[in-house]
Amino acid sequence: MLAVVPPPVTVRVPAKVNLHLAVGDARSDGFHELSTVFQALSLTDEVTVGVADTPGVEVHGEGASSVPTGPSNLAWRAVRALAEHVGRDPDEPKVRVVIRKAIPVAGGMAGGSANAAAALVGLAALWRLELGRDDLAAIAMRLGSDVPFVLHGGTALGTGRGERLVPVLSRHSFHWVLAFDRRGLSTAQVYQELDRLRADGDPPRLGSVEPMLEALASGDPRQLALLLGNDLQAAAVSLRPGLRRTLRAGVSAGALAGAVSGSGPTCAFLCPDHDSAVEVATELSGAGVCRTVRVAHGPVPGARVIGGDDSPRPAPPEVHA
Numbered sequence: 350m351l352a353v354v355p356p357p358v359t360v361r362v363p364a365k366v367n368l369h370l371a372v373g374d375a376r377s378d379g380f381h382e383l384s385t386v387f388q389a390l391s392l393t394d395e396v397t398v399g400v401a402d403t404p405g406v407e408v409h410g411e412g413a414s415s416v417p418t419g420p421s422n423l424a425w426r427a428v429r430a431l432a433e434h435v436g437r438d439p440d441e442p443k444v445r446v447v448i449r450k451a452i453p454v455a456g457g458m459a460g461g462s463a464n465a466a467a468a469l470v471g472l473a474a475l476w477r478l479e480l481g482r483d484d485l486a487a488i489a490m491r492l493g494s495d496v497p498f499v500l501h502g503g504t505a506l507g508t509g510r511g512e513r514l515v516p517v518l519s520r521h522s523f524h525w526v527l528a529f530d531r532r533g534l535s536t537a538q539v540y541q542e543l544d545r546l547r548a549d550g551d552p553p554r555l556g557s558v559e560p561m562l563e564a565l566a567s568g569d570p571r572q573l574a575l576l577l578g579n580d581l582q583a584a585a586v587s588l589r590p591g592l593r594r595t596l597r598a599g600v601s602a603g604a605l606a607g608a609v610s611g612s613g614p615t616c617a618f619l620c621p622d623h624d625s626a627v628e629v630a631t632e633l634s635g636a637g638v639c640r641t642v643r644v645a646h647g648p649v650p651g652a653r654v655i656g657g658d659d660s661p662r663p664a665p666p667e668v669h670a
């Protein structure tokens with residue numbers, strides 16, 4: 350009898366922005382203790398997982414040429430971790446992973462983490478595993494600090510190294526403009542640069558997260574804009590001084606506020622509504638301060654199966670600089 354080959358599974362997974370990123374001192378394991386508010390955005394990657402004779406990863410789209418396709422690919426590491434978890438041969442998982450990227454690589458928007466989260470959800474569906482979200486979350490946190498959040502989605506408070514999550518009430522949608530830089534930044538180097546800046550002086554640190562949680566519950570983008578903050582921003586700007594100009598240009602173009610997203614170099618600008626976000630994106634793309642501009646909204650759900658290969662794939666609105 351012929352074995353039935355299950356159809357490939359496609360998963361859509363969001364990028365994230367940190368609305369509040371308070372970084373504590375380095376711990377003995379090298380990670381920094383965080384208090385961060387994540388929001389999942391409508392800028393998404395798609396990851397298809399299918400049974401294959403030639404296992405491996407292929408990557409298409411935004412920044413594809415700088416993403417490894419070997420064993421260090423985060424989606425492939427997720428496939429191996431899940432295979433091991435359920436007792437299948439992690440060296441021969443017999444699956445092919447196709448990644449279509451829209452999230453900038455090494456952009457501070459958790460693109461690699463998103464691909465890992467999507468691969469977990471896709472493979473669990475392909476293999477019809479009886480695993481709950483908690484099982485997947487336990488594997489996710491071993492793959493990277495941001496992986497649990499992009500699996501979860503929405504808006505959440507992250508503590509520990511960012512992997513311990515509590516959902517946060519967020520009323521209404523918020524509208525964002527994202528400015529992609531020409532090259533990425535290494536997350537580890539940005540944390541190191543913050544340690545260096547703190548050893549040399551005492552750069553200001555973010556205060557309590559409570560006012561941010563209140564602003565999210567109110568749903569008022571103007572209140573939220575006053576509170577956007579990121580302790581890694583000074584380090585990202587120190588490594589990439591041109592970001593100062595990008596941040597100024599977004600606010601001059603009409604954004605309520607702007608901040609570096611995570612470890613950067615992507616800059617995220619909060620706008621009052623969708624129409625103003627399109628206007629800000631258009632003006633920013635003409636200012637010559639970044640490579641590409643995108644419009645997005647949040648919060649959106651975490652990694653979700655979207656069906657077979659022929660299901661519709663809305664492209665994110667795009668403005669090229």
Ligand SMILES: C[C@@](CO)(OP(=O)(O)O)[C@H](O)COP(=O)(O)OP(=O)(O)OC[C@H]1O[C@@H](n2ccc(N)nc2=O)[C@H](O)[C@@H]1O
Binds near residue numbers: 383456458492
């Ligand atoms: C800065 C943040 C903010 O959400 O996001 P990105 O800007 O990378 O998207 C995260 O903390 C990044 O999370 P993620 O990209 O998953 O990092 P990991 O792979 O876990 O760690 C990469 C490196 O970053 C540093 N790191 C990461 C998390 C943390 N709490 N403290 C750290 O010092 C460590 O040097 C670690 O070796």
Ligand SMILES: Nc1ncnc2c1ncn2[C@@H]1O[C@H](COP(=O)(O)OP(=O)(O)O)[C@@H](O)[C@H]1O
Binds near residue numbers: 415448455464613
């Ligand atoms: N599937 C993947 N997608 C993107 N980057 C990946 C992937 N797998 C491994 N990487 C590597 O992970 C690093 C961090 O990428 P990414 O997660 O996009 O950035 P960030 O941590 O700034 O959000 C990059 O140097 C990239 O080469």
